[in-house]
Amino acid sequence: MGTITFLLVLSFLVFFHELGHFLAARYFGVKVHVFSIGFGKQIYSKYWAGTTWQIALIPLGGYVKMKGQDDTNPALTESGDDSYNTKKPWQRIIILFAGPFANFLLAAILYFTIALMGAKTLAPIIGNVSPDSVAFQAGLQKNDEIIRINDLEIKTWDEIGKVITTTEGALQFYIKRDNNLIIKIINPQISDSQNMFNEKIKKRMIGIAPIGEVITLNLSFYDSLIYAYDKTIFASTMIFQGVQKLISGIIPSSEIGGVISIGKIISDASESSIIALLTITALISVNLGILNLLPIPALDGGHIMFNLYEMIMRRKPSEQVFMFLTIMGWIILGSLMLLGIYNDINRIFLNN
Structure with missing residues (x-):
């Protein structure tokens, strides 16, 4: 088959x-x-x-x-x-x-x-916080859900990385924890990392990893067009x-x-x-x-x-x-x- x-x-x-x-x-x-x-x-x-x-x-x-x-x-x-x-x-x-x-x-x-x-994607829920990272110092925890960064609503894990790497200065994180809204100010740090080709690079990071939960995106017709364009370009x-x-x-x-x-x-x-x-x-x-x-x-x-x-x-x-x-x-x-x-x-x- x-x-x-x-x-x-x-x-x-x-x-x-x-x-x-x-x-x-x-x-x-x-x-x-x-x-x-x-x-x-x-x-x-x-x-x-x-x-x-x-x-x-x-x-x-x-x-x-x-x-x-x-x-x-x-x-x-x-x-x-x-x-x-x-x-x-x-x-x-x-x-x-x-x-x-x-x-x-x-x-x-x-x-x-x-x-x-x-479409399936990773949920914006934290699975791991690296010790001594700026996220750890700010008090982020496992199972925290990031719902907004500055004025941008967050729906997927990929959006978190995009905001962190493409903006400058400190960021205001809106965290949902046990049905409570918590606000954290975090200043990403330039750290060593690897890209998809296993090359060593430096980029803005805060030291968090996803929990791995997969969610389904409910996209409108217009949002689906944007999704298709972004995926094709990527x-x-x-x-x-x-x-x-x-x-x-x-x-x-x-x-x-x-x-x-x-x-x-x-x-x-x-x-x-x-x-x-x-x-x-x-x-x-x-x-x-x-x-x-x-x-x-x-x-x-x-x-x-x-x-x-x-x-x-x-x-x-x-x-x-x-x-x-x-x-x-x-x-x-x-x-x-x-x-x-x-x-x-x-x-x-x-x-x-």
Whole structure:
């Protein structure tokens, strides 16, 4: 069942990505020969509205084959107003960007759906107070519920951290303890900490940790839109920074995961709850959007780079350079996929 869920989720994400390319291409009058979910041998197809819609044997991706554009033949050129290569560079860039944009849009829709269904988050209730911290000195205790900081109403634990790290000076905490309201003035201190990439950082802290109680957010339609926007931006920033840390060597290459890891994550999420599955699907969708925008010639980002070059230099890259960089791009992608699978297999043996 987990494998079926994985294939359905991946196919759904690929479909949405390729649909972005398809709609943008058709908007600019580019003929689309094939809309494929999967690679390799065709196992199902239907010709409709001038396009062959197909499902292929290897369900680990997909493609839109446009007139005048073919990744398997980078030097391909075709004449006519309905050809991709006769469009202006800015139009081609929009067609290329539409795929990753569709992934970001899908993630926002999924996060919005999660918000309407009842997003889960940590309650703003203290579980631990570090000895000798400013919170301990102020008299904060376990089971204290933080209901307001200064003039901002607090509903989630994440909001506490945001207020502490983004404001200056002392803060006025409104604490609910045994149905009594207590006010504490606390001046956060700069302390050593770690970010999500295990880097040592310094930030404003007061020395408290959550109790771990999970609550359901009751968000209005407007608040759900804000939630979806914030979550999509946060996921995009997190993944983009992760790629940066990977390139700079802060995150080791052993952390790269492949299709096996993705399949297990999706399978575990599907067994947990529908909200967990939607959350993982949204995160993977953002991941696909970010990764496809990397300036690797075989990806959308690489093709965007070529078109930006043409816009600036008023000429296309030479055919030899274009072919060489595209082949190198495929080698880089293939190497990353093999590394991901190798890491996945290593983790399986280590866990056993």
